[in-house]
Amino acid sequence: MGGTCESPAAASVILIRGGRPLSGEVLISGAKNAALPAIFASLLTPEPVWLGNVPHLTDVETALELIRALGKRVRWEEHWLVIEQDAPPSDTPPRELVQRMRASFLCLGPILARKGRARVPLPGGCPIGARPVDLHLKGLAALGAKIEMHGGQVVAEAQELRGEEVRLNYPSVGATEQLLLAGALAQGETTVLNPAREPEVEDLGRLLSAIGAEVSWRRDRVVIRGREELSGARHRVIPDRIEAGTYLLAAAAVGGKVRVRGVVPQHLQALLVKLHEAALEVNQGQDWVQVVAEGRPQALKVETGPYPGFPTDLQPPLVSALTLAEGESVVRETVFENRFGHVEGLVRMGADIRRQGQGLVVRGVEKLVGARVIAPDLRAG
Structure with a gap:
């Protein structure tokens, strides 16, 4: 379901100082x-x-x-x-x-x-x-x-x-x-x-x-x-599985230990399977999921699709995490033909990404660098 999109002139500016792992627990909002x-x-x-x-x-x-x-x-x-x-x-x-x-x-x-x-x-x-x-x-x-x-x-x-x-x-x-x-x-x-x-x-x-x-x-x-x-x-209203997945992928990208609470783990299974494949430690309870990332994730092959497939709304943050993975990842987008607005900004930050048909080939790099970028849509931000 689409969200509100603001023009760059009207949008807020977010300053992020990176270079450190994430640690903590987040109570997830309603979806x-x-x-x-x-x-x-x-x-x-x-x-x-x-x-x-x-x-x-x-x-x-x-x-x-x-x-x-x-x-x-x-x-x-x-x-x-x-x-x-x-x-x-x-x-x-x-x-x-x-x-x-x-x-x-x-x-x-x-x-x-x-x-x-x-x-x-x-x-x-x-x-x-x-x-x-x-x-x-x-x-x-x-x-x-x-x-x-x-x-x-x-x-x-x-x-x-x-x-x-x-x-x-x-x-x-x-x-x-x-x-x-x-x-x-x-x-x-x-x-x-x-x-x-x-x-x-x-x-x-x-x-x-x-x-x-x-x-x-x-x-x-x-x-x-x-x-x-x-x-x-x-x-x-049920918890927001996309918000939860975004926090878990942030931990996968930069390392650390992040727990999301107030979730339905079953709703996150497509993502959790891929986090396991990426060699990350994933733990879960009745209403929480935790990811521990102590090194770079491993490269993945991922295809988005309708539930219970991998959610298209998590494709942009997944690609962000894979820019720092070990090896070459392939991500195929089958839901929206133009959901690649995040690529330009990631490339400006040093990512190695190329378009291949209705998907992306992402070759992991050791680090990204800060840059001024624009979030062209809700999830690309």
């Missing part, structure tokens, strides 16, 4: 990519929705600003985000907010399902590749929506959405979430074949079940039985 769909799921019901473990991030504030514009009232009560109905729901979110953050497009399904009509601008997001919304629109059309495009805006109408079987030709996270959200108020059962199985998608399914829909996962499909009306609920 942004689970919190955002949960926030938009609140549009499905007039009843209060309480969300716990929601991270305080710019993208979260954008999502809250958007649902306020659609008729919700938002408040923080201790460690809970409380979302309540404040005004009759609107069917048109502000263009500026949707174009500020790609995940805002997830409001389409809930608005359409509850109001029978939605007018949502096409989304913005980070420039890491073509991420069309055609799977979202085809899926909603299969549920009975009439969809037209007018001036960069999706206009969708449906007196009543009907559950149908929808096959995705790619396990898209966004399209799966969109169909789950719309299916929660659709008549009958909606079956999504070849769905995304990322932990954040399954977390959305748990929230939808909590507010009254029935979501069940099977080997190659997810089935959601809709309801005419949905209730409120309390739901705690």
